[in-house]
Amino acid sequence: MYKLKIIVSTVRPGRKGPLVGHWIAEEAQKQGSFDVEILDLAEIGLPLMNEAIHPIMKQYEHEHTKQWSAKIDEADAFIFVTAEYNYSYPASLKNALEYVMHEWAYKPSGIVSYSAGPFAGVRAVISLKADLINFRNVALFEGVTIPTIGDFINEDGVFVPNDRLTTAATQMLTQLVRWTKGMKAIKEDQ
Numbered sequence: 001m002y003k004l005k006i007i008v009s010t011v012r013p014g015r016k017g018p019l020v021g022h023w024i025a026e027e028a029q030k031q032g033s034f035d036v037e038i039l040d041l042a043e044i045g046l047p048l049m050n051e052a053i054h055p056i057m058k059q060y061e062h063e064h065t066k067q068w069s070a071k072i073d074e075a076d077a078f079i080f081v082t083a084e085y086n087y088s089y090p091a092s093l094k095n096a097l098e099y100v101m102h103e104w105a106y107k108p109s110g111i112v113s114y115s116a117g118p119f120a121g122v123r124a125v126i127s128l129k130a131d132l133i134n135f136r137n138v139a140l141f142e143g144v145t146i147p148t149i150g151d152f153i154n155e156d157g158v159f160v161p162n163d164r165l166t167t168a169a170t171q172m173l174t175q176l177v178r179w180t181k182g183m184k185a186i187k188e189d190q
């Protein structure tokens, strides 16, 4: 089993992120190859970057950084669940990315994006993919893009996907397993 961390990126009260995060976690569990853990940035509560030494040195001063580093380090793969905030991904995710460096490297990521409007967070995906390169993290082509997120949340506050979203999730997870296997070989060959 590969260790998959699902990162729920938004932190505001009333956010939709956890609903999407729980759905994709269930899909990932069904896939059968992953030991799945949700890392919810609101629960983790990293302060704005407050380490004195560049993360590339891995000389962490604060306990919150050491714990975050350990969680990211043990991962074999990631799924980022991200909304679009002002044509990009949320600052909370940028902050969480920047806390560590080597821990993200030579691992694949799937991205699940959503937004209130029709564009499904695709501009957040473009920004996130560009930034992941800096961490030597490989974002997959396959992803899940959810437009008008409110339309997929039922009266009980549960995310209910349509067939397109379920198919996209399956395709992304199938590729994520393949990339995880391949990237492990690359990581071990450093």
Ligand SMILES: Cc1cc2nc3c(=O)[nH]c(=O)nc-3n(C[C@H](O)[C@H](O)[C@H](O)COP(=O)(O)O)c2cc1C
Pocket (backbone or CB within 6 Å): 010, 011, 012, 014, 015, 016, 017, 018, 083, 084, 085, 086, 087, 088, 114, 115, 116, 117, 118, 119, 120, 121, 149
């Ligand atoms: C600060 C902020 C900025 C936003 N900017 C965009 C945007 O640029 N494009 C878009 O389609 N939706 C935008 N939205 C709408 C969000 O995509 C939508 O509210 C979504 O549910 C936010 O994720 P969350 O509920 O997990 O916080 C924005 C929402 C917030 C709170």
